[in-house]
Amino acid sequence: MKKILCLLLCLAAAGTGRAVIPAPQHIDTRISNALPPAREGGYILRLTRDADGKPQWHISANDASGRFYAEQTRRQLEAEYGEALPQTLEVVDYPKLSWRGLHVDVSRHFFTVDQLKAFMDRMAALKLNRLHLHLTDGPGWRLQIKAYPRLTDYAAWRKERRDPAWEWPTTRLGRDYDEVYGGYFT
Secondary structure, X not given: OHHHHHHHHHHHHHHHOOOOOOOOOEEEEEEOOOOOOOOOOOEEEEEEEOOOOOEEEEEEEOOHHHHHHHHHHHHHHHHHHHHHOOOOEEXXXXXXXXXXXXXXXXXXXXXXXXXXXXXXXXXXXXXXXXXXXXXXXXXXXXXXXXXXXXHHHHHOEEEOOOOHHHOOOHHHHOOOXXXXXXXXXX
8 A cells, every 4th residue: 555655656756847745844933032122032033045045944942833924924924925035034023912812702602612613723823812712691601500400501502593683694693593502511
């Protein structure tokens, strides 16, 4: 099986002229609290080229979160520019605010754990560092408390109500108006 996979990869590469498995990039990372400005999450991201013109990334960060944010910036630059990255580049960045978050109201509209994980992945790409979940309110109760099972029995599930001001196609919402939806977290 391994030989067949290698053969297919070689044939695919020969037909397109492109490498099927890209060559690994050089990424040099170091953490130092002596970087200006010495703030949590700060980093300097430099792009240089080696003798063959291949990109060489250098990350200097104040801490692990700065290294993570530098990596997100590198990914954004590569996604935006692809092969057209400049020859050299320097990004000096740090968060202006220590609390950069997103509020998700799961009380009024339930999101699954997988949907919340996807939110968190997108938040990380945008360098947001706090997720606030609004879990309880009049319309919904999203926390299971074993001593009070009627809370989730009564307030974790509902039918979608039609509201002409918010009349969206059901295909966009991904559910039928007549079906019960909701849930709770354990």
